[in-house]
Amino acid sequence: MKFTPKSSSSCYLGLTAAGLVKVTFPFDAVTQAQLRKVRPRGIWRGTRQGWEFPLVAAQHLQRQFGSRFLVQDDLAQWLSWFEQPLPPMPPHRDLVSYADLEVVLTDGRRPLPHQCSGARWLLARRGAVLADEMGLGKTLTSLLAARAMVRCADVRVMVVAPVGLHDHWRIEAASLDLPVCIHSWARLPRELPAAGTLLLVDEAHFGQSIKSRRTQALLRLARHPRLRAIWLLTGTPMKNGRPDQLYPLLAAIDHPLARDQRKFEERFCQGYWRDQGGQRRWLSRGASDLDALGKLTRPLVLHRRKQTLLGLPPKRRQEHRVVLTESESRGFDHRLALVTDNYRHRVQQGLVRSDAESLAVLTALRQIAAEFKLPAVETVVAALLAEGQAVVLFSSFVGPLLLLQQRLGGELLTGRQRPGQRQEAVNRFQSGMSSLLLATYAVGGLGYTLHRARHVVLLERHWTPGDVDQAEDRCHRLGMDGGLTSHWFQLGFADQLVDSLIASKAERIEVLLGSRRVGLKRQPLPVMLRCCMQESLRTVSS
Template sequence: MPEPLPPAALPGRLQATFVPAEGALAWWGVDDVPAALRARGLPEGRAGTCALAAVVDDRVVPAEVPARLLDPDSALDADGDASVRAWRTAAGLARDRAGDDAFAALARTMPPAAHAVLDGDAIVAAPALLSRFREVLATRDALRDARLDVSLRPYQADGVAWLCSRDGGVLADDMGLGKTVQAICAFATRPGPHLVVCPTSLVGNWRRELARFAPDLPVHGYHGPRRALPDEPGVVLTSYGVLRSDTTALAARHWDIVVFDEAQQIKNPDARVAKAAARVTAATRIAMTGTPVENRLDELWSILRVTNPGLLGGRARFRQRFAVPIEQRGSATAAARLHQLVAPHLLRRTKAEVTAELPAKQHATVACTVTAEQTRLYREAVRDAFDTGFGSGRERRGKVLALVTALKQICNHPAQRLGDDGPLTGRSGKFDRAAEMLAEIAADDDRALVFTQYRAMGDLLVRHLGEVLGRPVPFLHGGLTGARRDRLVEEFQRDEHPVLVLSLRAAGFGLNLTRAGHVVHYDRWWNPAVEDQATDRAHRIGQHRALTVHTLVTGGTIEDHIARMHETKRALADVVSGDPATALAELSDDELHAVLDLGGDV
């Protein structure tokens, strides 16, 4: 690992090195970099450290160098030593859209300091770094022209540049770092048409995020019995199930960018859906997954067969060259050779690498779809309640509360509402999405707290998550003794459990769970203060990592209505901040039906 650079080893001259992971120029080399930048009329930039090659005692060693990070455009007006001049020249060539020959000539004359950034223990070659620099500048220009409602962090802007600069690859960032928003920005900078293939449980979330970040980008759903592909450009959303059944129709169209979200769905090369994905043609094919390899290297081969056909050769040859030597003999040579092949086509940033750019607490609303069973139960519950009538006064409040409770349970899982012991998967979009998210978090060696207000729902979650993760998942609830609660907290803090499910009320006080990098609110508590109090079990003194708070919301349901009211602080705010049954009971039947009816694209 790089060691901090001793102050005495600083070269004493302002240097500029392009750092692709930051999408920025790192300025370093003198004691007071901000003063040196001000003297050149430049902003001071962001404080940070970079892994660079530096000269210490006449040796070139990997070192953590204190630096200031500036947008690459700053090179246009900067002056300084040879490394600074090199990047000023590079920016000018990019601005003038110079050809490859001009950049090749510049690469041959670039001083080592200009490309001293490290990839592992190796210095990135000047041509490769110049290529990334051009990509970043071109993407920054395209993003400025696109109609987007988002401010990207530097690593995200670099991710967009990476996506737009290749024929295919795997975006494998940690959960919570914004893979979806990077893909949306890439869509907005290209003409389309684009295709997103994702689990059914994620279709609603994609629709919501596209409307939020790229409101002018046309979005079309390709699902349901009367589905048809649109003639106009934009983004088409479909599921892996539809891809499997409609392969011919989807493969007949040439897409600009196709994204396979939660690409572990295509990790089995023998599965029909993986073969269907391989038939889809596009200028750029991107797989998005935080876990490109979970169990076997065959999974990586299957995903890259879709995104980068031919890169790893045929399956039998791949197993002979890589899978068998690495998995059975632990061959370091084969592993290094595979890394060399795959690295240019796989972009992965971890939370630890970009922590300095992340706020202490990030909030993400995850829109979940409803299944056919949930749709039927939800509509039956609403219809039966309105057919029976609500009465007035205390009776009305009681019946409204009963209906709201029933609808929330249906959103959680039909098994919670019906009390059955049938299969769990495929019946609740929220349940399936939570399992997918938590499996990815555990695979990333991160930790998560999952809050639910229902004891029965917690039991269903731990039963299924134990099967998914292959290990018991504990449930902290009010029925446990104080000693048992304390033991579960200690075990979680010692990393004995990747996931801990908690009752929202039982977890409201007296717990310190700072090991968690994620909090998942499975079902919505109408008073946000209660949710915040639960979140603060993880986000408190002693928490040194960025925390991502995921709130699961079933699209088109009472959960979605209340979430939108809360976000926009518009009418019916009492439903959020006060007693929901009382506030809802004061509405007329027509107003109440508008709030509770199942709407949206379901």
């Protein structure tokens, strides 16, 4: 079936960017009523976008409407593949035997026991989330399982990973003599080979926004009829503590909970309709019933902790409350007053209406605090370097890192560098050529092994617990010598607010992935910011 260009009066069946069936037609009540009866149910997106149905409804839609609706080429190809399914995989016990989990790798390593058990767990599931903590070797675990599938059937292994991690994946795959095809998150293919593909998705939390293009591109691959299996790798499956971020991952592995997005959001995201400016909007950014969500997802989400499996040296957090001189305090209060006065003016004018305003103000306050903390941070870092310690320092802002590099030297790791330059900086640090690495959370907290450092300094904290854990765990991982001290510098109410947010969101994540029950007491960000702004206004005025 060929698709002809759409006209204003055309009716057609096609695929959305996320691999769902799209039904578009000039609105008429009869067709609308017929589509409402289709099962599984679809979602009406309005007259411009039409209906969206799960892929399992494609054949039914073709039978019922194929005589009246044109079928796009990509959907026609997928329908033909459904009629010629891939042959089944061997039983689980045969797959495990082909994995050769006890065999020494070509580089002389032997897989650790938890990596072998993780590989066996993956081989029992077509879709799964390997959510082990950072530093447990999820890459090798997934490749061990992938090698078994390749040995048993005609399977291609496709890896999706950030560009900075491609070399790591190539090295690990080479240790298993396993051919892999690696794609970046920015350039995902639209189709898979006809023979069948195993999809390994590293840093899967990159796909936690259901509306982003890369998430939709991932879901299209996850729903492809030539997909053998999909295994998602992430140490932070609910990075910001919100179930709506977990939903796309569950949809990618075809978890039953994700087959009805609206029901998922009503139950776990406090979803509700709200009238705004004469329009009804569906809001679903809350969190509820996390105990049940954890129990229902546990069969397909494997989360294990380093302390339990490896017995790593402890990680200790040390708080440093920065005390400013009198002149510094005047300058700090003046900078805060400019931001708070502007915020108060916007509140009085009725211009503050969204979370975006709150986040913008909070970011400005964090950046001001970061600048005023630099002298205290420089003193602590210089003392550690004088003792011969290796130090990694993280910040959300490039400016303070550049200033510290001018004063202390060291390697820089930011998004302004090419991937090769970043790896060279990491290599110089790990080899001992430099004892200080200055990194942004967005770059340094992603995929690099920095276990030479026994001290990590967080100039300020990112408000996402996953980013904070990722940064610390770049150093706290297998192969480190001694314990890790994480230095948290705190100045002013902005740092207090962010640290309280981290603790609150971490509680949600613990409820979902942890074994113990945690009570939740959390206010929305705008409310928390408003309270802190009032406290700041009292401080500045006094």
